[in-house]
Amino acid sequence: METKNKSMSSGSRLLEDNSWRGARLRAILKFLYIPFVAVCVLCYIGAEIAGCLQNESITDMDTLRRLYYLLIADLILMLGALVVCSVMIGVFLDYWISWVYHAIKNLRCLTKTFFSPVAAVVCSVLPGLIFFSGAFILWDIAWRQQKLLDKLGIQYKPVSKRDLVILFVFVILSCIVFDNTKAVLTWPGCFAACATFIGIMVSYLRVLRPCVEQGNMLYQLQQEIINHTKG
Numbered sequence: 001m002e003t004k005n006k007s008m009s010s011g012s013r014l015l016e017d018n019s020w021r022g023a024r025l026r027a028i029l030k031f032l033y034i035p036f037v038a039v040c041v042l043c044y045i046g047a048e049i050a051g052c053l054q055n056e057s058i059t060d061m062d063t064l065r066r067l068y069y070l071l072i073a074d075l076i077l078m079l080g081a082l083v084v085c086s087v088m089i090g091v092f093l094d095y096w097i098s099w100v101y102h103a104i105k106n107l108r109c110l111t112k113t114f115f116s117p118v119a120a121v122v123c124s125v126l127p128g129l130i131f132f133s134g135a136f137i138l139w140d141i142a143w144r145q146q147k148l149l150d151k152l153g154i155q156y157k158p159v160s161k162r163d164l165v166i167l168f169v170f171v172i173l174s175c176i177v178f179d180n181t182k183a184v185l186t187w188p189g190c191f192a193a194c195a196t197f198i199g200i201m202v203s204y205l206r207v208l209r210p211c212v213e214q215g216n217m218l219y220q221l222q223q224e225i226i227n228h229t230k231g
Contacts, residue, residue, distance in 0.1 A: 015106040015219045021099040022212030028092045029205050033198070035085040040194045042078040046071060097121050100137055103215050107144050110218070114140045131171045131200060138207050139164055145214040156217055159210045167203035170196055 049071045053064065105117045115123065115137060123133035142159040149156045174196045 015109055015222050016102050017219055018099060018102040018106060019212070019216045019219065021095055021102065022208075022215065025092070025095045025099050026205065026208060026212065028088060028095060029201060029208070032085070032088045032092060032201065035081045035088060036194075036197070036201075038081040039078060039085055042074055042081060043190075046074045046078060049074060093125070096134070097124055099212075100124055100141075103141055103211070104137075106215060106218065107141065107148075110148055111144055113144055131174055134204070135164075135167050135171050135207075138167075138204075138211055142207070142211050142214070145211065145218065148218060149214060152221065154217060154221065156214055157210050159207055163203060163206045167200070167207055170199040170203050174200060 049067055053067050053071065100120050101117045104113050104115055104120050107113050108117070120137050123137065124130060126133065138159075142164075146156070146158055174193075177193050177196050
């Protein structure tokens, strides 16, 4: 145990506090549900109103005028929700890159990892590979952290293998769904795309939470060892 304490407390291997990045990353991901669901609902409402306007059986001008104003209001709200959603996705990616970089950098102080911090960042922004690379990076971080905590004899909440499998399933489904642009433009395709995206967000959150907690445990453990050594 003394050897492990020396490894954790070595001056050249100090870990950085990554807890606040992980907390904000989870909070942003939770909040992202609201504008995304709002966009989906408003899109559906707009399509229904547009369908009513095209209905030739409706001839009353007052009714048509109200439907027209409702459609305009719906489009404005949908545009606002899209802007909020886009901004939140950008903020999420910013914190995701920062958290991943420091999480792997901390792990590199204690063990080997499949990705280097820079490689993980690059893979996290590659178009078309963001979902898949992100899921694989989370899996690698979880596995390395859990091995370290097992060696140290520390109790922790592990990342569920079921949640990891579900995350990879949704990632594969997203590749299939979003690869067919024409299908996404239909109502069944749009519903499948929205359901897949929400599934990815939920799965990411379930896997991300224990990863963040485990990283915080390693940092806090090192700080306790350092303080004990100084005392």
